[in-house]
Structures are given as C-alpha cells and as structure tokens.
Amino acid sequence: MVKSLMNEKRLSVARGARREAILGIAREVFSAEGYAAASMSHIASRLGGSKGTLYNYFKSKEELFAAHVQDQCECRVAEAFAPPLVGDDPVDILAGLAERVLTALLADEATAFYSLIVSEAQRNPSVGQAFYESGPSKGIRRVADYLESAQAKGQIASDDCVMAAEEFLGLVQSGLHFKRVLNIIPQPSADEIRAKARRAAETFMRAYAPRPS
Amino acid sequence: MVKSLMNEKRLSVARGARREAILGIAREVFSAEGYAAASMSHIASRLGGSKGTLYNYFKSKEELFAAHVQDQCECRVAEAFAPPLVGDDPVDILAGLAERVLTALLADEATAFYSLIVSEAQRNPSVGQAFYESGPSKGIRRVADYLESAQAKGQIASDDCVMAAEEFLGLVQSGLHFKRVLNIIPQPSADEIRAKARRAAETFMRAYAPRPS
Amino acid sequence: MVKSLMNEKRLSVARGARREAILGIAREVFSAEGYAAASMSHIASRLGGSKGTLYNYFKSKEELFAAHVQDQCECRVAEAFAPPLVGDDPVDILAGLAERVLTALLADEATAFYSLIVSEAQRNPSVGQAFYESGPSKGIRRVADYLESAQAKGQIASDDCVMAAEEFLGLVQSGLHFKRVLNIIPQPSADEIRAKARRAAETFMRAYAPRPS
Amino acid sequence: MVKSLMNEKRLSVARGARREAILGIAREVFSAEGYAAASMSHIASRLGGSKGTLYNYFKSKEELFAAHVQDQCECRVAEAFAPPLVGDDPVDILAGLAERVLTALLADEATAFYSLIVSEAQRNPSVGQAFYESGPSKGIRRVADYLESAQAKGQIASDDCVMAAEEFLGLVQSGLHFKRVLNIIPQPSADEIRAKARRAAETFMRAYAPRPS
DNA sequence: AATGAATGAGAGTTCATTCAT
DNA sequence: GATGAATGAACTCTCATTCAT
Numbered sequence: 001m002v003k004s005l006m007n008e009k010r011l012s013v014a015r016g017a018r019r020e021a022i023l024g025i026a027r028e029v030f031s032a033e034g035y036a037a038a039s040m041s042h043i044a045s046r047l048g049g050s051k052g053t054l055y056n057y058f059k060s061k062e063e064l065f066a067a068h069v070q071d072q073c074e075c076r077v078a079e080a081f082a083p084p085l086v087g088d089d090p091v092d093i094l095a096g097l098a099e100r101v102l103t104a105l106l107a108d109e110a111t112a113f114y115s116l117i118v119s120e121a122q123r124n125p126s127v128g129q130a131f132y133e134s135g136p137s138k139g140i141r142r143v144a145d146y147l148e149s150a151q152a153k154g155q156i157a158s159d160d161c162v163m164a165a166e167e168f169l170g171l172v173q174s175g176l177h178f179k180r181v182l183n184i185i186p187q188p189s190a191d192e193i194r195a196k197a198r199r200a201a202e203t204f205m206r207a208y209a210p211r212p213s
Numbered sequence: 214m215v216k217s218l219m220n221e222k223r224l225s226v227a228r229g230a231r232r233e234a235i236l237g238i239a240r241e242v243f244s245a246e247g248y249a250a251a252s253m254s255h256i257a258s259r260l261g262g263s264k265g266t267l268y269n270y271f272k273s274k275e276e277l278f279a280a281h282v283q284d285q286c287e288c289r290v291a292e293a294f295a296p297p298l299v300g301d302d303p304v305d306i307l308a309g310l311a312e313r314v315l316t317a318l319l320a321d322e323a324t325a326f327y328s329l330i331v332s333e334a335q336r337n338p339s340v341g342q343a344f345y346e347s348g349p350s351k352g353i354r355r356v357a358d359y360l361e362s363a364q365a366k367g368q369i370a371s372d373d374c375v376m377a378a379e380e381f382l383g384l385v386q387s388g389l390h391f392k393r394v395l396n397i398i399p400q401p402s403a404d405e406i407r408a409k410a411r412r413a414a415e416t417f418m419r420a421y422a423p424r425p426s
Numbered sequence: 427m428v429k430s431l432m433n434e435k436r437l438s439v440a441r442g443a444r445r446e447a448i449l450g451i452a453r454e455v456f457s458a459e460g461y462a463a464a465s466m467s468h469i470a471s472r473l474g475g476s477k478g479t480l481y482n483y484f485k486s487k488e489e490l491f492a493a494h495v496q497d498q499c500e501c502r503v504a505e506a507f508a509p510p511l512v513g514d515d516p517v518d519i520l521a522g523l524a525e526r527v528l529t530a531l532l533a534d535e536a537t538a539f540y541s542l543i544v545s546e547a548q549r550n551p552s553v554g555q556a557f558y559e560s561g562p563s564k565g566i567r568r569v570a571d572y573l574e575s576a577q578a579k580g581q582i583a584s585d586d587c588v589m590a591a592e593e594f595l596g597l598v599q600s601g602l603h604f605k606r607v608l609n610i611i612p613q614p615s616a617d618e619i620r621a622k623a624r625r626a627a628e629t630f631m632r633a634y635a636p637r638p639s
Numbered sequence: 640m641v642k643s644l645m646n647e648k649r650l651s652v653a654r655g656a657r658r659e660a661i662l663g664i665a666r667e668v669f670s671a672e673g674y675a676a677a678s679m680s681h682i683a684s685r686l687g688g689s690k691g692t693l694y695n696y697f698k699s700k701e702e703l704f705a706a707h708v709q710d711q712c713e714c715r716v717a718e719a720f721a722p723p724l725v726g727d728d729p730v731d732i733l734a735g736l737a738e739r740v741l742t743a744l745l746a747d748e749a750t751a752f753y754s755l756i757v758s759e760a761q762r763n764p765s766v767g768q769a770f771y772e773s774g775p776s777k778g779i780r781r782v783a784d785y786l787e788s789a790q791a792k793g794q795i796a797s798d799d800c801v802m803a804a805e806e807f808l809g810l811v812q813s814g815l816h817f818k819r820v821l822n823i824i825p826q827p828s829a830d831e832i833r834a835k836a837r838r839a840a841e842t843f844m845r846a847y848a849p850r851p852s
Numbered sequence: 853a854a855t856g857a858a859t860g861a862g863a864g865t866t867c868a869t870t871c872a873t
Numbered sequence: 874g875a876t877g878a879a880t881g882a883a884c885t886c887t888c889a890t891t892c893a894t
Binding site: 253254 | 862863864865866867
C-alpha cells in the first residue's frame with residue numbers, strides 16, 4: 001500500500017517534471033516558429049522523446065498550445081506589476097513602475113509571446129481574454145489603484161483613474177512596443193528604458209497634476 | 214498595329230481585374246485564417262478558378278502574400294493620416310486627427326491585417342518594416358510636423374516633437390488598440406471613438422500647453 | 427491564283443523556318459535536361475513565342491521529341507561515316523575512319539543525344555531502332571564493306587566481315603565511350619583521339635592480318 | 640535492458656526488411672519508368688503502404704534513388720567479375736571471363752539499370768562515378784591483373800595491360816551491348832553468349848600473342 | 853508509460869494541353 | 874497563325890494523429 005502510494009507519487013512527480021520539460025520546449029518552438037509552423041515532430045525530437053510520448057501528455061497540438069499559453073501567462077506576465085510602489089514623489093513612483101513594465105514588455109520572449117497571442121486571438125478570442133486577464137488587466141488595475149491613492153493625497157487630479165491608468169501605460173509604451181512587435185527595433189537597453197519611463201511619468205504628471213485654481 | 218495594341222490593352226485590363234479579384238479573396242482568406250493556415254487551394258476555390266490560374270498570377274504563396282501586404286498598405290493604411298488639419302484650437306485639431314486615426318485603426322479589417330503583419334514580422338522583418346513605413350511612420354511624421362507648427366505659434370511647448378507625437382498617438386490608442394487586437398472588445402462606435410479622441414487631445418494639451426512662468 | 431500560291435509558298439517557307447527554330451531550341455533543351463525534365467513552357471519561352479504557337483507546330487511533347495530525334499539522326503549521326511576511305515595501308519585507312527568516328531561519337535552533343543536515346547529506348551523501342559538505323563548501322567555496314575574489299579585484296583583474313591567490323595568499332599571506342607556516357611571523363615582532345623584511333627587500327631590488324639602459313 | 644535490446648533488434652530487423660522491400664519496388668519502378676517518370680505515389684501504392692511511410696524510410700525521392708543505385712551497384716554489378724580465373728590456356732580463361740561478363744551485362748535488369756544510370760549521369764556526374772567504380776572499374780583492373788600475370792608467363796605481349804584490358808572488354812561487348820541498350824535485340828541465349836565470348840578471346844589473343852621474332 | 857512505424861489527408865507547386873480572342 | 878489565360882491532374886513532400894508492441 002505504502003509502496004504503491006510512493007510509486008504513484010514518484011511517477012506523478014516524474015510526470016510533472018516531464019510535463020514541464022515539454023512546456024519548456026514548446027515555449028522555444030512556438031516562439032521561434034509560430035503556432036502553425038511549429039510541428040509536433042519537431043517538438044518531440046527536441047525533447048529527445050517520441051511523438052507518442054508527447055501525445056501521452058497533451059492530447060493534441062491545440063491542447064499543448066493552450067497549456068503553453070496558460071503557463072506563460074502565469075509565470076511571465078504577472079511579475080511585471082508585482083513589485084510594491086514605494087516612495088513619495090508620484091513621478092518617481094510612476095517612473096519606477098514604467099521601467100519594470102517596459103523591461104518586461106520589450107524583452108525578446110515577451111514580444112514573441114505577444115505575437116503568438118495576437119495571431120491566435122483572431123481565431124480564438126479566449127486566448128486573448130486569458131492573456132489579458134493574466135497580466136495587462138491586473139497591471140491597469142494596479143496603476144489605477146495607485147492613482148486613486150495619490151488622488152486621495154491630493155497629488156493628482158483625475159476624473160477617471162482607470163482611464164488615466166490606461167493613458168499612462170499608453171504613454172509608457174508609446175513608440176516602443178509597436179516598433180518592437182513589428183520587429184523594427186531590437187530590445188532597448190536598460191538606459192533607454194529608464195529614460196523613456198521617466199519621460200512618460202513626467203508627461204503624465206504634467207497632465208494630471210492638480211491645477212492651482 | 215492598332216488592333217494589337219487594343220488587344221494588349223484589353224487583355225491587360227482583364228488581367229489587372231483578375232489580379233484585383235485574387236487580391237480581394239486573398240485579403241479575406243489571409244485575414245480570416247492567417248498566413249500559414251490559409252491555403253492556396255482554398256483561395257483558388259473561393260476565386261472560382263483553379264490553382265493553376267492562381268499560380269499564373271502569383272508565382273508562390275509567399276509572393277501572393279507580399280502583394281497582399283503591399284496592396285493593403287497602399288490602399289488602407291495611408292488614408293488615416295491624409296486629411297488636412299484645419300482649425301485653430303490645437304485641441305480641436307488633435308481631436309479631429311485622433312478620431313480619424315482611431316476609426317482607421319480599430320476597424321475590423323485593420324485589426325485583422327495588423328495581426329497578420331505582427332505574426333509574420335517575427336519570421337520576416339521586412340514585412341513589419343514595409344507596413345511601418347507605409348503608414349504609421351508617415352502618421353507620426355505628420356503629427357510631429359503639426360506640433361512643430363503649433364510650437365512656432367506658441368501654442369505648445371515641447372523639447373522633442375517626434376517623441377511628443379508618439380506620446381500623443383500612445384494616448385490616443387491607449388486601452389483600445391490593445392484590447393481590439395486581443396479580440397476582447399468589438400469595434401467601438403463612432404461616439405466612443407469621438408469621446409476617446411477628445412480626451413486624448415485634452416490630456417495631451419494639458420501636458421504640453423506652454424506654462425505661464 | 428498566282429498570288430495565293432505565292433502566299434502559300436511564302437507561308438510555308440516561313441513555317442518551315444519556324445519549325446527549324448523550334449527544333450533548334452528543342453535540341454538544346456532536351457539535351458540539357460532530358461525528356462521528362464524539359465518543359466514545353468521552357469521551350470516556348472526560349473523560343474520567344476507562346477505555348478499555343480508551339481502546339482501549332484507539334485501537337486504534343488511526344489511528337490516534338492520524336493521530330494527532334496529524327497532531325498538529329500538525319501543531320502548529325504550520318505556524317506561520321508561519310509568521308510571516303512582512301513589510301514592503301516589498311517592501318518592508315520582504319521585509323522582515319524576510327525578518328526572520324528570517335529570525334530563524332532565523343533562530342534558533347536553526341537553524348538547528350540545518346541543518353542536521351544538510351545533512356546527513351548527503354549519505353550519506346552522504335553526510338554532506339556530509328557537511331558540505330560540512321561547512323562551506327564550504316565557505319566558498321568560501311569566498315570564491313572571496306573573489310574570485304576581489303577580481304578579481296580588479300581590484306582586481311584576474316585571469316586565474317588560484319589562481326590569483324592563490329593569488333594573493330596568495339597576496339598575503337600573501348601574505354602572511352604563508356605566513360606564519356608557516364609560523365610566520368612571530358613571530351614578528349616584531338617590528339618588523344620588520334621592516338622586511340624591508331625592503336626585500335628593496329629590491334630585490329632594484328633588480329634586480322636593474314637597469317638603466313 | 641535485455642528486453643529493450645531485443646526490441647530494438649526486432650524493430651530494427653523489421654525496419655531493415657521493410658527497407659529492402661521498398662528498394663525492391665523501387666528497382667522495378669525506376670527500371671520500368673526511369674527516374675523522372677517514376678512517382679513516389681506509384682512506388683508507395685505498389686508497396687501497399689502510404690506515401691508517409693515511404694518518406695519515413697527515405698526522406699526524398701532523390702535519396703531513394705541514390706539508395707537504389709548503391710544497392711544495385713553492390714549486389715548486382717560486382718558479381719560479374721568475382722569468379723576466379725583458373726586454367727592455363729589464355730583463350731579459355733579469357734573466354735570464361737567474357738562469358739560471365741556478358742551474362743551479367745546483357746541481362747534485362749542490367750540493361751534497364753544501365754540506362755537509368757546513363758540518363759541520370761548527365762545531370763549528376765556522381766551517379767555515373769559511383770556506378771563505374773562499383774563494377775566496371777574493378778572489372779578492368781581484374782582483367783589487367785590477369786594480363787600482367789600472363790605476360791609474366793610469356794603468354795601474351797602487351798605494352799600497356801590496362802589499355803589491353805579495355806580493348807578486350809571492348810571486343811567482348813562489341814555489337815551486343817550497344818544493341819541491347821538501344822532495345823534492338825532481346826537478351827541473347829547462353830549459347831550466343833558463349834560463342835561471342837570465345838570469339839572475342841580468340842581475336843584478342845591473335846592480336847596479343849607473342850610474335851615469333 | 854514509452855516507443856516509433858504507419859497513416860492519409862492535404863499542402864504548395866508544376867505542367868502538358870486547350871481554347872477564346 | 875499567334876497568343877496567353879485557364880485548366881486540372883499529378884507531383885513531391887509534410888504533419889497531426891493513432892496504435893501495436
């Protein structure tokens with residue numbers, strides 16, 4: 001009895017590890033080649049296993065892709081908005097946040113993943129939905145929450161903090177995300193990102209600082 | 214001689230028309246299914262012709278796709294930024310421009326086309342380049358030109374009009390383009406677009422209006 | 427009446443010239459690519475005309491090929507054995523003949539044509555037959571005739587002059603034709619050919635010179 | 640471990656057998672139709688399998704053809720020259736060898752294979768090279784070796800044994816190989832072959848027997 | 853659970869041939 | 874007679890998926 005339990009556990013652990021390995025390969029392959037051009041054979045051979053094994057873990061290419069999307073949403077997207085917003089000057093706080101967002105958003109893997117999502121979202125809206133909710137949506141909420149607290153402190157003046165948050169993020173990525181995703185510019189350096197982040201924060205605060213009456 | 218010229222012309226006209234027809238089908242099919250999933254057989258049958266005929270006009274799928282991209286870039290993207298910027302109040306002018314940009318940007322066909330471009334740009338940077346230069350790049354230039362003229366009139370204050378133009382467009386599409394492309398929201402109504410455009414123009418002008426010293 | 431006849435004649439002449447032109451292109455294309463790989467489109471475009479025109483002259487690819495084979499048999503193969511056999515010493519005469527045979531046999535166009543024939547003869551024996559009778563068969567007959575005359579003069583001793591002629595030609599091409607046709611050696615120089623021809627004649631005469639009893 | 644080894648072995652045996660089967664079909668189809676006209680679909684259907692299976696064993700038509708050529712070179716061509724040369728009278732020895740060469744050379748499968756090689760060698764010299772070295776080249780070497788040993792025994796007189804060997808083989812096939820390959824004559828009977836072989840040996844020895852000085 | 857051979861539908865592409873102009 | 878657009882069958886090759894071992 002005990003032994004069988006341990007066996008199960010061991011197997012299950014091994015199974016989990018194998019699954020992770022497959023998802024790791026899937027990430028590389030889907031990112032590099034896109035959904036349609038990626039082949040199960042290719043993934044299997046990169047895995048060092050057989051196609052049969054692959055199909056033991058994911059019963060179709062579609063399912064593997066879905067698992068990949070979920071996996072990436074969970075482990076990658078969320079982190080951009082995680083760090084605490086500390087400090088007092090709204091410009092500093094927003095600039096810091098913008099920097100983290102840009103760093104995550106403009107990384108090679110992020111652009112590749114984003115392209116994948118955009119492409120598949122046309123045929124399957126739930127893909128876009130899942131992605132949006134796993135990260136961007138939370139990010140906007142978080143910025144909006146901060147703006148509300150800043151408004152409470154009289155540091156900003158905004159009628160609609162959610163829209164203001166979206167505007168802020170629009171400023172932050174302006175001119176960069178677009179060009180990255182079209183493969184026109186390479187991943188920017190940390191300095192470039194920092195400069196852009198600060199500029200966006202300053203522009204935003206000029207627009208949203210309370211006016212002297 | 215005359216007859217042969219007329220023949221040539223007639224044939225050439227017919228050929229041109231057929232070519233247009235093919236590009237029309239190609240637009241639908243590529244938009245609906247993406248590059249990889251679209252099949253030449255499918256396009257040919259929708260055309261009501263044979264695959265051989267298709268290949269008489271475009272010698273490969275790749276070439277058909279390239280022609281489609283160029284066609285769309287020429288006839289669709291450019292128009293968004295074409296209309297003249299008339300009026301005196303910068304907010305009005307910018308809001309009018311934003312409205313046209315958003316209308317063009319958020320249309321169903323535009324989103325589908327954009328997704329296609331983004332997806333293919335990962336494997337073939339020239340696709341993204343061609344798209345960028347056919348429209349967005351000109352649009353940014355146009356906004357920047359206007360901002361410079363406004364600055365000359367003392368209506369705005371900006372150190373770098375190109376960056377300001379990018380920020381403006383970032384504000385304009387903030388929260389909308391992203392969600393459209395992820396297939397989360399439907400095409401917005403004209404009223405929603407107008408409201409968003411005005412808000413972006415106002416926010417921008419709050420940030421860039423000259424400060425009383 | 428007269429005019430119509432002249433028209434006919436003129437047309438017919440023009441038609442003949444066009445036909446020759448087509449056969450000229452066909453020769454190049456079939457030689458370079460083989461029957462199956464040669465395409466009617468390719469021939470038509472090299473001709474500077476349309477496929478429709480091509481089909482006005484030859485009603486199928488097969489027929490064009492047949493015409494090409496016949497054309498080549500008539501104009502190329504026969505000449506090798508044409509020149510008169512003059513002189514007195516059989517070695518000189520045979521060496522001279524061997525030289526002409528080898529020159530014709532080992533030329534680039536001859537090897538290409540031979541390969542074509544061999545390949546098609548498997549599916550269509552009449553091709554091989556036509557080729558054989560247009561040239562090689564006459565060549566053997568001619569050598570045999572000479573050998574008979576030489577025998578009458580007591581210069582050689584042979585029970586069967588046709589077989590002896592075949593043996594002679596076997597000696598002549600030994601080691602060369604085979605390697606040429608397998609694309610192992612390039613077209614030999616005139617000197618190499620002359621040496622080989624003489625050696626074959628000498629070997630042959632050592633075998634067939636009348637024995638002193 | 641043992642089981643897995645056995646499995647591997649079994650699978651590998653089955654795989655090897657299937658491969659042989661495919662090569663068997665390939666031989667028939669390529670021989671009957673030539674390289675270009677043979678279709679993978681046809682081969683697959685004759686095999687009783689699917690095209691996919693075929694492509695699991697040979698990753699392209701070209702590769703299947705190359706394997707076929709190598710296979711035939713190994714199993715067919717080499718044997719003609721293998722048997723030992725025993726006896727004392729050079730005429731007997733050479734006649735015996737000639738008989739075996741002719742038997743191998745004039746068989747139906749050999750002619751078909753030779754035509755295939757000749758045809759493909761025009762576009763791909765390595766095909767001709769591989770064929771030549773797998774058989775004919777060794778055959779010439781073998782005859783030359785014998786001639787050298789005979790010369791050492793004073794049985795023949797030749798300045799250049801390799802050329803003499805080529806001449807011998809030229810005599811042997813004279814009039815036969817050519818006509819066979821052009822599909823003019825059927826496979827000769829064993830008696831015809833024996834007679835031809837003896838005649839060639841006799842002619843050769845008349846030319847190369849040492850002369851009484 | 854793992855394997856990898858087998859499958860068959862379907863992809864892109866080519867080509868000999870036809871026919872209206 | 875010349876043209877070249879149209880055709881559709883056939884080609885090579887790929888791939889997601891299944892299944893016996």
